[in-house]
Amino acid sequence: MTKHSIYTMSVANVYPHYVAKAEKKGRTKTEVDEIIRWLTGYSQEELEALLEKQTDFETFFAEAPQLNPSRQLIKGVVCGVRVEDIEEPTMQEIRYLDKLIDELAKGKAMEKILRK
Numbered sequence: 468m469t470k471h472s473i474y475t476m477s478v479a480n481v482y483p484h485y486v487a488k489a490e491k492k493g494r495t496k497t498e499v500d501e502i503i504r505w506l507t508g509y510s511q512e513e514l515e516a517l518l519e520k521q522t523d524f525e526t527f528f529a530e531a532p533q534l535n536p537s538r539q540l541i542k543g544v545v546c547g548v549r550v551e552d553i554e555e556p557t558m559q560e561i562r563y564l565d566k567l568i569d570e571l572a573k574g575k576a577m578e579k580i581l582r583k
Contacts, residue, residue: 473561474525479518485568492572502567505581506560508533528560537582538563545569 486496503514508531517527528534538560542551545565553559570580 470525471558474557475523477521477523478527479521481524482518485564488568488572492574494571494574498571498577499568501577502571502580503564506535506538506564506567507531508535524561525557528557531560534560540582541566543569 482499485499489495489499500511500514503509504511507514507528509517513532541563543549543566545562548562550559550562550566553562567580571577
């Protein structure tokens, strides 16, 4: 079975789209970064270095310092697929991130997005 093309895509290629989606709805790059750090456990410096290095999604999630256990609380549909039903772990992590960015763009409060 061949890997989905998103796995080999650089996070840095998609990141500007996350930021643009958020900013178009009055949210900030800082909030996007906070979501990514919450989900993965990367520090801001580590995140910036990974973006600079053009790290792919598969490596980005495989090497995440500490995937947030509360991410299991993320529910809903992204790209027509229910995130809690995705069986492939890396794809589920990618879709968790997509869902969190969607929630940010829809104006949800950060405390709710970060499942506090």
